[in-house]
Amino acid sequence: MGVLNQLIEWLLGLFSSNQKPEDNTIIPEEVAVVSEEIQSIPSIEIVQEPSNEKIEEIEEVKPMNTDFLSGIHKMFLDSGQYIKEENAKFQIYLHHTAGNASGRNTISNWNTDSRGRIATCVTVSNKGASNSPDGEIVQAFSSKHWAYHLGLKQEHFDRFDLPYVNIDKFSIGIELCAWGPLTLKDGKFYNYVNRQVPEDEVCQLLKQFKGYTYYHKYSDAQIESVKNLLLYWSETYNIPLEYNEDIWDLTERAYKLEPGVYTHNSVRKDKTDVFPQPSLIEMLKSLS
Numbered sequence: 438m439g440v441l442n443q444l445i446e447w448l449l450g451l452f453s454s455n456q457k458p459e460d461n462t463i464i465p466e467e468v469a470v471v472s473e474e475i476q477s478i479p480s481i482e483i484v485q486e487p488s489n490e491k492i493e494e495i496e497e498v499k500p501m502n503t504d505f506l507s508g509i510h511k512m513f514l515d516s517g518q519y520i521k522e523e524n525a526k527f528q529i530y531l532h533h534t535a536g537n538a539s540g541r542n543t544i545s546n547w548n549t550d551s552r553g554r555i556a557t558c559v560t561v562s563n564k565g566a567s568n569s570p571d572g573e574i575v576q577a578f579s580s581k582h583w584a585y586h587l588g589l590k591q592e593h594f595d596r597f598d599l600p601y602v603n604i605d606k607f608s609i610g611i612e613l614c615a616w617g618p619l620t621l622k623d624g625k626f627y628n629y630v631n632r633q634v635p636e637d638e639v640c641q642l643l644k645q646f647k648g649y650t651y652y653h654k655y656s657d658a659q660i661e662s663v664k665n666l667l668l669y670w671s672e673t674y675n676i677p678l679e680y681n682e683d684i685w686d687l688t689e690r691a692y693k694l695e696p697g698v699y700t701h702n703s704v705r706k707d708k709t710d711v712f713p714q715p716s717l718i719e720m721l722k723s724l725s
């Protein structure tokens with residue numbers, strides 16, 4: 438019996454030593470280390486391959502020009518003129534100022550007017566400004582921050598039976614300096630403050646847009662600057678650049694915060710900005 442008891446004790450000892458807590462902790466750690474190694478090796482390969490392909494694809498289809506960034510003229514608004522709060526960005530809205538050609542003047546007016554925190558991230562100067570080159574991008578605040586630029590209330594969302602969302606927060610606005618609709622009188626073109634606009638700066642539409650045939654043209658340099666901004670922000674915020682015909686009129690997609698490029702017309706029936714200038718449409722289509 439003595440030998441049998443010793444054998445039983447030895448066996449029990451073996452069993453209980455396997456149950457020691459330190460053994461239990463070592464095994465999972467070792468397993469964990471091994472499984473991390475196993476997981477990390479293929480995950481690096483999987484992540485790298487498609488992203489390289491994606492970069493090559495982007496470089497082939499839409500070469501992004503970042504040289505323009507150094508040419509941006511910064512005129513940051515006073516802190517009370519916009520909201521320094523960082524939000525995700527899903528949409529980009531194109532506006533025109535209904536004002537003169539200088540993006541710099543536009544921003545200094547925003548800073549001194551009494552309209553509160555109404556502004557866009559950037560303005561783009563048109564031809565003929567004395568203090569700003571044609572196509573110059575002037576920055577009012579970081580694209581991460583926001584200001585009111587759409588003028589939306591619950592009643593605008595009611596049309597589509599949707600709840601109110603503060604789209605201003607989640608979008609980036611671009612203001613193109615331009616007068617907007619023009620009126621033809623005795624062979625001359627006039628803006629809404631009765632100032633004459635040179636004929637070579639007039640765009641005649643084949644089909645009226647919101648009751649007007651003539652609009653103050655967005656210059657080629659402005660359109661090029663908008664293109665650079667769209668490509669840059671598309672990369673930065675992962676905003677798709679597919680062209681959609683519905684952006685020239687109210688579209689439910691805009692109110693639902695569907696990512697993409699829109700115009701002020703997309704959310705406001707009473708606005709004419711931006712108007713469908715053929716060269717602007719052509720540029721937008723080229724990004725798809």
Ligand SMILES: [Zn+2]
Nearest residue numbers: 532533701710
């Ligand atoms: Zn607008």
